[in-house]
Amino acid sequence: MKPIIGGDPPPASAGVRQLTIGEESAGQRLDNFLIRELKGVPKTHVYRIIRSGEVRVNKGRAQADTRVASGDVVRLPPVRVSEKLAEKRDHPAPPREFPIVFEDEHVLAIDKPAGVAVHGGSGVSFGVIEQLRQARPAAKFLELVHRLDRETSGLLLVAKRRSALTALQDQFRERETGKTYLALVVGAWPANRKVIDQPLHKYLLADGERRVKVVAKDDPDGMRSVTLVKVAQRVGDFTLLEVTIRTGRTHQIRVHLASNGHPIVGDEKYGDFEMNRALAKRGVKRMFLHAWKLRFAHPSTGENVALEAPLPPELASVLSIISG
Known part of the structure; x- marks a missing residue:
């Protein structure tokens, strides 16, 4: 991150964290898992803490391409986050459910209203996925399979497991949908x-x-x-x-x-x-x-x-x- 000149430093995450890998994250590369877990932290910093050994898997050093398994314990050091991210953390998206067209333990399909972005970014504080996560705090995994323009209404798929996300994105990529x-x-x-x-x-x-x-x-x-x-x-x-x-x-x-x-x-x-x-x-x-x-x-x-x-x-x- 860019050095802070004057003023207070950006807030740090709360101390060392120990995360246990669940089934929804099993098989992921360590770097990809950390990039998702440490949202807002520059990728360069993620790779730096892996190389330095500050990130540990089952108390041992690991490489960026290490595949994490269900039950693994990952040690995360404190990291500094931007003021913008800290603001998001302190003022999360309001919880909201959307009309459900289909749902099971693998996938959720909603009928997205027009005027709602699918995710935050580009001047939008939050979107469908952030609101769903707030509305479903017990959900271990919720990720967009594809996207719709903010002005477009209709069917939007959300994966509830990483295996479902990978399988569905492969279908979209191969034009099988x-x-x-x-x-x-x-x-x-x-x-x-x-x-x-x-x-x-x-x-x-x-x-x-x-x-x-x-x-x-x-x-x-x-x-x-x-x-x-x-x-x-x-x-x-x-x-x-x-x-x-x-x-x-x-x-x-x-x-x-x-x-x-x-x-x-x-x-x-x-x-x-x-x-x-x-x-x-x-x-x-x-x-x-x-x-x-x-x-x-x-x-x-x-x-x-x-x-x-x-x-x-x-x-x-x-x-x-x-x-x-």
């Missing part, structure tokens, strides 16, 4: 335009805000991105689409649809801003993008799981507003 969204776009989407295969490039604006754009297929910075589109319903001068993503790029659906001349209603980053203002006066208050269906193989049994989250009332009412 099915994720279908409902999106209302401006104009009449051509029924024969069913596949969008356009590379995307992520970049930052001058103020540090993240943006994404379509680039040429030979652009070295482009990431291949594939979106499947099906017309579900014509609604006045708009089209309700069923959108399935084959790749999980940042803002993929929003950018692909907008770049094809049909931005999502209410999208404040890539949308038709004049149209958004006009619709806001008619009561359309949010982006019309909803994670509607999700299909995956259960991480323990391998059985096919198919989930669905219906349109929330505020989006169902949009269809009535614009068709009237």
Whole structure:
């Protein structure tokens, strides 16, 4: 960490800690376990305390790539944390449960409301995962399997065991899951335009805000991105689409649809801003993008799981507003 010049030093964690590895962390590398356990501590410091021998596993020195086992006792030395992290520790996220679509001992699927980030960061103090952890203090393990934009509602998976997290993330990485969204776009989407295969490039604006754009297929910075589109319903001068993503790029659906001349209603980053203002006066208050269906193989049994989250009332009412 950067040295403190003047003032009080950043607070330290409370003395030496002895942690017993549970089944949910068994098999992890020691460095990865510590990075998760010592949130907010720079990775360079984590590796330093491992190399110096301050971290012990069953009273012995260990390497960063040591695999911890259930029942192992890990000694953690006191570490200094940033003032920002100390503030989070002293003022944790308010506990909150979310509508449950599916839950067992391995995985939790919730229907995330729009306007709630999935995790803290980038100017957001906390998100879904921090609130869930506060609401379920007895839960030994809760981690996001994937992400949704803050403005997007719908199905979000949370792993309750490390084995489930690894298995589900492998499925997402290998494109073995099915994720279908409902999106209302401006104009009449051509029924024969069913596949969008356009590379995307992520970049930052001058103020540090993240943006994404379509680039040429030979652009070295482009990431291949594939979106499947099906017309579900014509609604006045708009089209309700069923959108399935084959790749999980940042803002993929929003950018692909907008770049094809049909931005999502209410999208404040890539949308038709004049149209958004006009619709806001008619009561359309949010982006019309909803994670509607999700299909995956259960991480323990391998059985096919198919989930669905219906349109929330505020989006169902949009269809009535614009068709009237």
